[in-house]
Amino acid sequence: MKRRAFLFAMTAAAVARPAFAQAKPMKIGIIGSGRIGSTFGGLWVKAGHEVMFSDRDPEQSKRATDGLGPRARVGSVPEAVAFGDAILIAVPYGALPAIAQQVGGELKGKVVIDPNNPVPSRDGELGAQAKEKGAAVSTAALLPGARLVRAFNSWGYATMAREAHRPAPRMAIPVAADDPAALKLGMQLVSDAGFDPVAAGSLAASKAYDLGSSVSGKVMTADEMRKALSLP
Numbered sequence: 415m416k417r418r419a420f421l422f423a424m425t426a427a428a429v430a431r432p433a434f435a436q437a438k439p440m441k442i443g444i445i446g447s448g449r450i451g452s453t454f455g456g457l458w459v460k461a462g463h464e465v466m467f468s469d470r471d472p473e474q475s476k477r478a479t480d481g482l483g484p485r486a487r488v489g490s491v492p493e494a495v496a497f498g499d500a501i502l503i504a505v506p507y508g509a510l511p512a513i514a515q516q517v518g519g520e521l522k523g524k525v526v527i528d529p530n531n532p533v534p535s536r537d538g539e540l541g542a543q544a545k546e547k548g549a550a551v552s553t554a555a556l557l558p559g560a561r562l563v564r565a566f567n568s569w570g571y572a573t574m575a576r577e578a579h580r581p582a583p584r585m586a587i588p589v590a591a592d593d594p595a596a597l598k599l600g601m602q603l604v605s606d607a608g609f610d611p612v613a614a615g616s617l618a619a620s621k622a623y624d625l626g627s628s629v630s631g632k633v634m635t636a637d638e639m640r641k642a643l644s645l646p
C-alpha cells in the first residue's frame with residue numbers, strides 16, 4: 415500500500431475506533447433493554463463490542479440503539495441469545511421464569527450477567543424466596559447450566575451511568591461467579607463498561623452485596639470495596 419493510502423486507512427480506522435476500544439471485541443446479547451440493559455449495552459458498544467438488544471416489544475429495543483451506530487442492533491430474545499458470546503439479562507425478577515422457559519436451553523453453557531434484584535412487592539413469592547436465599551443462587555437455580563456472573567445489581571443505573579469511566583480511582587463493582595472462566599469474562603466486561611471489577615467469590619458469597627446490604631448504593635473504590643466485603 416502506498417504511504418498516502420496507508421495513512422488514510424490508519425486515520426479512517428482511528429476515527430471508526432471508539433474511545434474505550436478493547437483488544438478483543440465481543441458479541442453481547444441483551445435481554446431486557448430498559449434502564450440497566452440500555453445503560454450497559456451503550457457502554458459496551460462504546461467499548462467496541464457488538465450488542466444485540468431484545469425485549470418482548472422490539473420498539474423498546476430500538477430505543478436502546480438510538481445514537482449507538484452500527485455495532486448496536488435489535489433482535490428477538492432467541493436471536494440475542496444465539497448472537498451473544500455473553501448475555502446480559504436485565505428484567506424484573508419475576509420475568510426470569512418466562513425467560514427460562516423461552517430460552518433456558520439455549521442459555522446452557524453461556525456466560526450470563528445477572529444484575530436482577532428480587533423485590534417481593536413486585537415479584538411476589540418468587541421475589542420473597544430469592545431475597546431470602548440470595549439473588550444469584552436463586553437466578554442460577556432458575557437457569558441451570560448457564561454460567562452465571564453476578565454484577566451491577568446493587569447500584570442505581572443512573573449512578574453507574576454517571577460514574578462509568580471516571581478518572582482513577584474508578585468506581586468498584588463486585589463480581590461473583592462459580593465458574594472461573596465466566597468470572598474472568600465478567601470482570602473484563604465490568605472493566606470495559608468503565609469500572610474496577612472486584613472478585614467477590616462464589617454466587618452464594620454475592621449475597622453480601624445484594625440490594626439492601628451494607629455496601630448497596632455506596633460508591634467506593636476497589637480498595638474500599640474489598641475492605642467493606644472483607645475480601646483479600
Ligand SMILES: NC(=O)c1ccc[n+]([C@@H]2O[C@H](COP(=O)([O-])OP(=O)(O)OC[C@H]3O[C@@H](n4cnc5c(N)ncnc54)[C@H](OP(=O)(O)O)[C@@H]3O)[C@@H](O)[C@H]2O)c1
Nearest residue numbers: 446447448449450469470471504505509530531567570571
Ligand atoms: N434500575 C436500576 O437502577 C437497577 C439497578 C440495579 C439492578 N436492577 C435490576 O435490573 C433488572 C432490570 O431493571 P431495569 O430498571 O432496567 O428495568 P426496566 O427499565 O423496567 O427494563 C426491564 C426490561 O425488561 C423487558 N422485559 C420484561 N419482561 C421480559 C421478558 N419476559 N422477556 C424479555 N424482556 C422482558 C422490558 O421490555 P418489554 O416489556 O418490552 O419486554 C424492559 O425493557 C431488575 O431486576 C432490577 O431489579 C435495576
